[in-house]
Amino acid sequence: MEWDRLVALVVCCSLISSAEPQPFRILVKKQEVNATVGDTVILSVRPSSPVSGGFWKFGTESIVIWTVEAPYLNVAYTKRFVHLLDNTSLLMYSVTLSDSGDYWVTMDSPSGDEATARITLNVFPKPVPFTIAVKHSEISTIAGDTVVLSVSPSQEVKNGSWRYGGKDVVTWEGTLPEVNPDYRRRAAILAKSSLQLKSVSTSDTGEYSVTMSTASGNTSTAKIYLNVHKSARSCETYNVGLAISILLMLICILVIANHIRKKNQTAAGEIHDFLTVFCKGYRVCVSLTMVMSFNFLIIFSSLINWYLCAPGERPAMDFSQN
Incomplete structure (x- = not known):
């Protein structure tokens, strides 16, 4: 008998508590939302009962205000592609670093009750690829x-x-x-x-x-x-050979020039230009010496450059390359 009374008392208490009206409140799906610059973000909320109106704020700035009629967007956010979903949640496109912070939503029920909720949005820079x-x-x-x-x-x-x-x-x-x-x-x-x-x-x-x-x-x-x-031998040999070749060529030129000067002194009126030097007797030997010296310069520099100098150390005067 006592047990039946206890059960009846519990049932009555449950019925009384269930009959009491629940307070109007806003349910937040995610208290803190993380995003990257350029992402689309939904600040998702759901009221515990139908609402007659409300508004979203960021800091002290209103983003959107709505009633049972069409919502009104703050002018500052009309270019930000902000939308209200189901007259409750806030949809934001292409978020920036400046969008980071606390967002507050306030809603009113038809009975006049008011509820407020907060969602924190963290916007991070786009990760830079590691290269x-x-x-x-x-x-x-x-x-x-x-x-x-x-x-x-x-x-x-x-x-x-x-x-x-x-x-x-x-x-x-x-x-x-x-x-x-x-x-x-x-x-x-x-x-x-x-x-x-x-x-x-x-x-x-x-x-x-x-x-x-x-x-x-x-x-x-x-x-x-x-x-x-491979370790290349020094190009000093090349430099010495080049210097000798140039010296020989200069000597030949000096000999010819001196020869012409003497002839001009001893034979007045006789012209001894290079054509004359090439065409007269023993002077041909001097001319050939000059030509051979110049050819020796080209051949010697090419051979030394090719066989003794590494590609990275070849001198600028390289006759073996075009």
Whole structure:
């Protein structure tokens, strides 16, 4: 009997509480909304009962005011493609950084009750793609030289590695590089990006790849081809040969000029121009010497330039190239 009374009491209390009217309120789907510049954003809300009107505000500025009739948009937002969805939620196109902040919505019920809710919008800049700029995609050098494979990341780098021939040359985490034992005392990282190689040899010729990662997890890769030529003998021989050839040619010219001057002094009225020199007896030997010296200059410079000088060190006066 007591149990029946207790059950009846509970049922009566439930009926009384359910009969009481619920307060008018605004339900927020997401209290904080994150977006990127240019995104479309919906500040989604739902009233607990039908509404007679309301308004959205950003700071102290009204965005939209509506009643049961057509909503009225604030003039400042007519060019921002703002719409009201279902007479409650706010739709915003192409948001900008300046749109970040608190948005307040206030609604009125037909009975005169009022409710307010807040949504925070966070607009972040568009992420910049992480890239690695390469100064020279192909580098030529001479065996024994020091070379720098220069790259420049677009963002701060957390870690990275240089690889050659399928194995790591140097890896680094923060500011602590770890060099492959095969490259110890030869490889180093400059400015947490570029690779420096000392005393390179022809075996270092090939493609080098660098991979870097940022703190946010973005990764990028770049490649550089290194071409190491055999150590060339000095071009001093070329310079000496060139100087000797020019000297011989100058001597020939001086001899001819002196010969003409003497003849002019001893044989008044006789003209000794170059045509005369070529056409008269023993003077042909002097002329031929001059021509041969000039030819020797061309041939000698070409041979020395081709066989003794590396492509990167060939002098500017290169007769072997067109």
